[in-house]
Amino acid sequence: MATKRTIEVELSTTGLGADGKPQRIPLVAGDTGGLALQAPPALEPELEGEHMLINIGPQHPATHGVLRLVLELDGETVVRCIPHIGYLHCGFEKIGEYRQYNQIIPWTDRDDYLNCVGNNIAFSLGAEKLFGIEITPRCTVLRVIGMELSRIASHLVWMGTTGIDIGAFTPFLWSFQERENIYNLFEGWVGARLTTSASRVGGMAADIPDGWLDGLKAFVRTFPKTLSECDRMLTRNGIWVGRTVGLGVMNPEEALNYGLSGPMLRASGVDYDVRKDFPYLDYETYDFEVPVGVHGDVYDRYLVRMEEMRQSVRIIEQAIARLPDGPVNVDDPRVILPPKHKATSEMESMIHHFKNVMEGPRPAIGESYVAVEAPKGEKGYYMVSDGTAKPVRWRIRPPSFVNLSAIPKMVEGHLLSDVIAINASIDIVMGEIDR
């Protein structure tokens, strides 16, 4: 019988260096990066050579959904990680082949359910490309507002849940309060909070109601305060820094090769943002910056996401200032329904309404791939049309699916408790991974 022993390990860092900046703990043993560190205690002899298999998930709060990780441990160090996914598979892509384009939009709510408005708009952009539709200036600006609001909402959930995983409970409450404000705005706009179905092919489900912009302005005014409170709580916090710095490092070449995207890729030092490099919705005319990390670890991913929220606020401010008047929906009878009062009083409009709803709009033969910068990364919708009202193939390019595929590479060699932090830093949504 082995007796219980307590190993006292001195905390190697308090979080802050002499210059007041967070200290970085070297990842590789031997490379101390100028810090004087204690060598880790040697493995207990009776454990040497014996590996243990443990199973995390699929029902585990720290796996952010139904993810199952089978880990092979040597002591407390992960030797091998085998992810199992698919517990939430619903066959979205198959169902999409049996739906008209506007009928697919509710399904896009449910793939990445933290970024519903962003998904709706991304899908509409793809379908509009197939139809050859240019959306109106007002719709373009409204879509930018919707996309940036849902980016903030998604990053807030990420920050709150990651905080809980690592041991900070307070940011969760603060961030969910702000997320509630965003959902109230969505509710005022389209009537739904989570599964919004906010856009249509050729426009939006609704124009913003009177006074909505005042609510948005109030949010834009108050949100940066909450963000800086979270920033003060976490960024220089010794525990936070100690539990995130140096974990799950991906260098730029690896990150590109593994197909990472979004904050994961930018934290690794690749300056690739779809909004800047392959712009859509006139993003090139907005003045904003793309934060890029230089260490590729969990801490840099945190910093990148925090800065992205601030930049999103900047974009929303500019969008409010330039929001033009005019129609939201394009004047294109192929895709847009006639006004309700006409559909109930004129024969021609009623037939138009009936044919658009029952038969559905038919795009030309062709295909389109539209990628947007979703909170998780490059979210793409690929649609192939054979000239009928339903797509031959509807493909979701899921950013967190590809990001998660690098998790064995990221966790191997780290401690079991760090697996939770690394997994949280990927910002996975199982609805999008399993689809």
Next chain:
Amino acid sequence: MSAFTVIQSGSAPGLPTPATPKNVPHRGGDANPSAEALKAQFGAAILRVDVVWGETNVTIDPARALDIVRWLHDDPSQSYEYLSDVTAVEFRDRGMPIEVIWHLRSIKYRRFLRLKAPLAKGQPLKIASVWSVYKGADWLERECYDMFGIVFEGHPDLRRILLWEQYTEGFPLRKDFPLRGRLSRAEQLRQALAANPEARYSMEELSIADAFQELPLDMRARIKGGESTGE
């Protein structure tokens, strides 16, 4: 720990400022310059080049797929470092071949290219894996195999990913697969109820637990009897 050198996107000199595409024609328009370079390099292996809604499609000979992708990745004048997606398309017209699709991006030149490799029906659906070029192809190819049954030769671990490994009904995104699945609802329910959830965990994994004594009696008896129902 040393910091990385940041990779700048669009770092090739003389690139135009990116802008939101407007009034894109259905067919025609400027093709991606890589299409011409591919024709010059691979000749007959490039079957067709067309531009649809401003996106360049290059249809390639499936037998040369890996060579072409590797060249696009490695050649400094192309520099397609980023694999966005690997997927496939089956058309409603049963006579048309299944197309394997790669969406490639060049971060350096800000280019987007779609490669298509038609696989004829009626023979085994096989194509080379690009995993040796892009590690990100790992799960994307597994999903493509899971949904279409396309075998990616050279993939290190090609097995189902979203569906479970014992799934026998076929490949769901094929057009001959009905939307409701092959089995009736009653049969699906019967199989789900009859399934032994413990079979998903191997007995070796369970016996490692020190809490052997806490296991149910029947399971302890089965482990002692040497039973193994591993995945």
